[in-house]
Amino acid sequence: MKLLYCIRATYNPGGMERVLFNKVNYLVEKLNWEVVIVTTDQKGLPSFYSFPEKVRAIDLGINYADDNGNGIIKKVTGYLRRRRKHKQALTELLIKEKADIVVSLYPSESSFIPDIKDGSKKVLEIHYCKFFRLQYGRKGLLGAIDRWRTCQDERIVRRFDKFVVLTNEDRGYWGKLPNICVIPNAAMFVADRYSDVSNKRVIAVGRLDYQKGFDRLIQAWEIVYKSGKYNDWRLDIFGQGEWKEMLQGMIDERELNGSAFINKPTKNIGREYSESSMLVMSSNYEGFPMVMIEAMACGLPVVAFDFKCGPKDIIREGENGLIIRNGDIKALAEGMMRLMEDTENRKRMSLNARKIVDTYSEKAVMDKWIGLFNNLTAK
Template sequence: MKIIYCTHSLCNPGGMERVLVNKVTYLVEKLHWDVSIVTTDQKGRPSFYPLPAGVRVTDLGINYSDDNVKSVTGKILGYLQKRRRHKRLLTSLLEREKPDIVVSLYPSESSFIPDIKDGSKKVLELHFCKYFRLQYGRKGLLGIIDKWRTHQDERIVRRFDKFVVLTNEDKEYWGNLHNIEVIPNAAMNMGGHFSDVANHRVIAVGRLDYQKGFDRLIQAWCYIQRDGRYQDWHLDIFGQGEWHEMLENMISERNLNDSIRLNNPTNQIGREYAQSSLIVMTSNYEGFGMVLVEAMACGVPAVAFDCKCGPRDIISDGENGLLVSNGDIPGLAEAMMKLMGDYELRRRMSVKARQVVDTYSEKAVMDKWVRLFTSLAVK
């Protein structure tokens, strides 16, 4: 089987990048399939997560992200120009490589890749929820474009041989599509690291940007610190991104430097989970919530905003974690303190949290992918 994955880049320490590398590693090392990756914005940077030997990465040098600093008009014109070049270069590559299956990780090539008649089956894999474009609430022309593109997404996804979403919740939002399937991300082995939930440490992991909502977590931590009972607890946030300086300023302005740390991403996140007693997710939106599954597989109970989409599929409220209405910051603080103040509750939830691997084990998830790819290849 010959498969080509199309994505933005591999240089960032994000969940989508980690999931892609994990899947490619499984397909290459366990099934000995021919798998390669095509990027648009790699810019010569190394992959943050190591790829197995023999996996080729081809960067087309489109560099969509270069237009992020331009005006609205500049962004639109730049995107249209880059998109034409992207289609031309990707068409040439696919006609030359002749893969059995091409997987788009959305959104750069999703609008045109079904038009490339290279003989391969086309799969669209969405790592965000259907309404991810609207979560920013942008106004003016950009807001109009967000609404238009969300509407266009419904037309685009129907053109693929298979359209894969990560949660049952998101599948419901898309409606009765003939080609839709749900395949979640896997709870990977974190190196045998497990938490005893005794350390007075809370962990959060993700990119420092609007999506992950760590400003809301810092606000909730203010409530906790004012309570006075949890002065010996610490919050560690692991990530990088454009909000780093803003979050640092929030921490300093609220005199929280002694209890909150912003840490660089790490390749040894399993060890960090094992040294924590609570994972918190404060995202404004998600596609799945990979860090929840990873931490829970290490026995770490979870507290999360019930955002679209993911936490509701992963967390059984009151059993392996707690769900809080999205945006309810005082409620988030109360949920965190409920677990922080009750070791026996954390211990019971830890046992349940580890059972997440029953649903999201690597084998269970990859079996679904293998069945999907095999069924397409024989058609």
């Protein structure tokens, strides 16, 4: 079997990149399948995760991100120009590679890849919820574009041989599509030991941008800190991104410098999980939070906003974590303090959190992917 995956880039330490690495590693090492990874914006940077040597990586040099700093007119015209170049380059590559399956991880080629007649089956794999474009609440022309593109998404996904979403919640938002199916991410045990939830440390992990909502977390942490009861606890945020200076400014302004810290991404995130006592997720939206299930697999209970999508599928309220009404900063702080206060409850939730691997084991998840690929090629 030959698979070709399309993704914007692999140099970020994000959840989508980690999921792709885990899947590719399984398919290549266990099944000896041939895998090619095609990027548009790699810019010569090394992948954050070390893919197997047998995996070929091809960058098309489209560089959509180069237009991000332009005004709306230049941004739109630049995107259309790069998209034409992208379609031509990818068409030539697919005809040359002759893959059995081509998987788009929902970057720009999703709008045209079903039109490429290279003989491969086309699969769309979305790592966000259906409404991710609308979560920003943008106004004016940009807001109109977001709403238009959301409507276009409904048309685009129908054109693929298979459309894969990550949660049952998200599947419900898309309606009764004939080609839709749910395959979650796998809960990988990434540490060498479980957390005993004794360290007075809260951890948060993700890109420093709007999606992850760490500004909301810092506001909640201020409430925790200024309660005066938990000044021996600390908050560690691991990530990189365009919000770094703004978030650090929030920490400085609130005089949280001695208790809240922003750290660079680490390739040994399992060690950080095992040295923490809970994970907090303040995201505005997700597709399926990889960080959540990885942390739970390491024994961390989770306090999370009820964002779309993920918490409803993963967290059992009061058993392995707490679900907080989305945007309720005070309630998020109270959820953290509830677990800080009760060591025995943390330990109980920790034991329950570990069971996440029973539902989302690597083998169970990969069996679903392998079955999907085999069924498509059999047809």
